[in-house]
Amino acid sequence: MTETLAKPHSLTKPNVVSKESLLTPEERIAALGPHARRHGRVKYDADGNKIPFPETAVPACPPVRMSDLPKGFIPKRFYEKNLEYNQQVASCCRKPENHIIWSEKSHPEEAAPDRYFLRCECGAVHKIFMAGVGTPGDEDDPRPQWKSDYSGPWPKRSRAD
Amino acid sequence: MATYTKYENGIQAMLAGQIIAYGTTDAWLVAITTDAPDVAADDELADATQISSNNGYPGSNDTANSGTRSGATVTVACADVVWTASGGNLGSSTTGRYFPIYDDTSTTDKLIAYHDYGTTFTVATGETMTWNTGASLLTAA
Numbered sequence: 001m002t003e004t005l006a007k008p009h010s011l012t013k014p015n016v017v018s019k020e021s022l023l024t025p026e027e028r029i030a031a032l033g034p035h036a037r038r039h040g041r042v043k044y045d046a047d048g049n050k051i052p053f054p055e056t057a058v059p060a061c062p063p064v065r066m067s068d069l070p071k072g073f074i075p076k077r078f079y080e081k082n083l084e085y086n087q088q089v090a091s092c093c094r095k096p097e098n099h100i101i102w103s104e105k106s107h108p109e110e111a112a113p114d115r116y117f118l119r120c121e122c123g124a125v126h127k128i129f130m131a132g133v134g135t136p137g138d139e140d141d142p143r144p145q146w147k148s149d150y151s152g153p154w155p156k157r158s159r160a161d
Numbered sequence: 162m163a164t165y166t167k168y169e170n171g172i173q174a175m176l177a178g179q180i181i182a183y184g185t186t187d188a189w190l191v192a193i194t195t196d197a198p199d200v201a202a203d204d205e206l207a208d209a210t211q212i213s214s215n216n217g218y219p220g221s222n223d224t225a226n227s228g229t230r231s232g233a234t235v236t237v238a239c240a241d242v243v244w245t246a247s248g249g250n251l252g253s254s255t256t257g258r259y260f261p262i263y264d265d266t267s268t269t270d271k272l273i274a275y276h277d278y279g280t281t282f283t284v285a286t287g288e289t290m291t292w293n294t295g296a297s298l299l300t301a302a
Contacts, residue, residue, distance in 0.1 A: 038164070042199040050197040052258075057279035081241055082291045088217075088245040090287055106163050106279030114163045115279065124287045131163045131260065131276040132295030140296030160250060160285035 038107060056106065060113035062150040063102040074101065075142045078116060078128055093120045102155060103145070112143035123159040163279075165299060168261075168272040170204040180264040180271050182237050182301060183228040187266035189273065191242055191292055192221035193257040198275050206263045206270035212252025216286070217245050224262065226298065234302040242292040244284060251284035258282065260292055274299065 023031070030037040039053045066074060079096035083089060092098070099120050103113035106129075116128040132141050174180045181187040194209040203209060206221075214220040224239035244251055251257070261275040276292075284290045 036166075036200065039197075041201065042197045050199060053197050053277070055280040056277075077241065077293065082243040082245075082289045086243065086245060086289065088247060089289060093287065104279075106277060110163070122287075124285070126289045126291070127282065127284065128291045128293055129163060129260070129276070129278060130293050130295060131165070131298075132293065133165055133297050133299060142295075157280075158283040158285050158288060160255070160283045 038109070056108065057104050057115060058108050059102075059154055060105050060115075061103040061144075061146050062148050063100045063119075063152075063155055064146060064148050064150065066099045066101050066118070067097050069101075069144075069146065073144055073146075075144070077142070079118060079126075082126060082128070083118070089126075090120070090122055090124065092122050093124050093126065099126075100155065113145060114143070117155070117157060119155055125156065125158050127157070163276040165274055165276060166198070166200060167274045168198070168200050168203055171271060171273040174264075174267065174271040175273070179267050180273060181228075181266070182299075183230065183235055185227050187226075187264050189224050189226040189237075189239070189262055189298075190221040190265045191224050191239075191260050191262050193218065193244075193252060193254075193290075194259045194261055194275075195254065195256045195281075196259075198259055198261065203272055204269075205272060206261070208272070209259070209261055212254035212257050215253055216249040216251055217247045217284075218252035218254075221263075221265075223265075224294075224298070234300055236297045236300045238296065239294045239298045241294070244290045246284040246286050246288055249286060251288075251290065255283040256281045257284075262298065 043051045099118040101118050104115040106114050114130040118126040193212050196210040222242045226239050228237045258278050258281045259275050262273045264271045
C-alpha cells in the first residue's frame, strides 16, 4: 500500500501568476480602453490592410422640424458657425429654422446622442459630431433630446447617399 | 460623448515631452481618416489613411487647442471645426469615419487620440461636417 505524504512547505514550488493572467480575454481587452472594449484590437487582412470595425451607430431622436421645437432648445452652436455664418453653403441652408433635425448615437452605449443632422429643404444634410468629454446636457456640452410620434423612414444622412 | 480613444504611443510621446498639452505651444490638428486605427501600433499621422485633400478638405484642420490648469487637472479645449464640401464630396470620399487628433508641432505629427463616428459618412457638395468638442477635448490629472 502506497502512502501519500504531504510535502514540506520548503519543497513546494510556488505557482506564480500575474494579475493580468487572472483576467479573462474580454477583461484584458476592456482594460485597453472604451473603444477596445467595444471593438477589440484592430485586425489585419492577409495583405496587411486594417479590417474596418463594424458599424455601431443607432437612431436616437426622430426627425422633427426645427421650428416645431421650443425656441433655444437647439443651441446656437449647432447652426451658427457651420450654417448661419458659413458663406460657403447655400442661402437656404443658412436658415436653420426651416431644417429638419434628427439625432443618432455613434454607439448604443452612448449616454446621449452625439450625431446630429440638419436637413435643409434643398436636400443638403449638415452633420454635427459631438466629440467632447463633458457631461451630456451641460451648458458647454448640450445634447438635446426629444420624442415625437414620427414613424416614417429615417432620412438619408447625405444627399449623396 | 463620442468615445475618446488614446493612441498608446501618444501617451508616451506626451510624457516624453514630444506632445505638449498645456498652453498653446503646440498646434493640434484634427483629420478625417478611413482605416481602422490601431491604437497599439499607430504612432504618426502617416500611419492613418486620410481622405483626399480636395473639395473642401485641406488635409486636416487646426483645432485652436488651449490647455489650462485648475488644481491638479489640465483641460484641453478646442474650437469647433467645420468642413464644407464644394466641387464634389468632401475629400472625394464616401468612407470617412475617424477623427484622429495629432500634434502638428511635433516632428513626426504624433497621434494623440481619435473619435469614431460609428459609420462611414459622405459630405456632398454644399453640405457640412462639424466636429464639436464642447467644453473640452480631454482632461489630464
